[in-house]
Amino acid sequence: MESGELNDEALNRAFVRVKQKFRDNEELRDSFYDVRDGIHEVVATCANNVKVVIYIDEVLDEPIIVCAGNQENRLRITIKTEGRVTYSWTKETWGKVFRDAWNGVKSLTKKIIGCIVSKARTILSLAREVLPAIGFF
Structure with missing residues (x-):
């Protein structure tokens, strides 16, 4: 013990x-x-x-x-x-249950923000490639 x-x-x-x-x-x-x-x-x-x-x-x-x-x-x-x-x-205990739930919400929020940031980087990268190409037309 x-x-x-x-x-x-x-x-x-x-x-x-x-x-x-x-x-x-x-x-x-x-x-x-x-x-x-x-x-x-x-x-x-x-x-x-x-x-x-x-x-x-x-x-x-x-x-x-x-x-x-x-x-x-x-x-x-x-x-x-x-x-x-x-x-x-x-x-x-209820305290543990609530802390676990809160940690789950924080983890999910981090995953969502990470996904949004990743998609935004991809879109910005594509925009950098496409914008110069549009200028040639």
């Missing part, structure tokens, strides 16, 4: 305690490392108020549990025998 902010370091500290059980299973170990490396993005909106429970099929009898803050959000991660990883939020 941890307190503070849940991040890759907290997950790694928890994993070190059970690492010897992965000696003969490189695929599951690599899947855990992928989870560790991407945990910041997954819990970004609630890193200081979350409980992450990681089940690793066929290797651990008990899950790895890492907590931060009041643990009002709960994320269940399962690493299947073949290395496939599933994520499931089993408990979320």
Whole structure:
């Protein structure tokens, strides 16, 4: 169990305690490392108020549990025998839900603006090529 902010370091500290059980299973170990490396993005909106429970099929009898803050959000991660990883939020605060929605709106807005800028550049580029050609007629 941890307190503070849940991040890759907290997950790694928890994993070190059970690492010897992965000696003969490189695929599951690599899947855990992928989870560790991407945990910041997954819990970004609630890193200081979350409980992450990681089940690793066929290797651990008990899950790895890492907590931060009041643990009002709960994320269940399962690493299947073949290395496939599933994520499931089993408990979320309204604050997390609203922050996730806001981040989604910001992301969509950035994509739309990026698309508009890209199209505008294409149109300006074409205009630079076409305008001199029109002047020759």
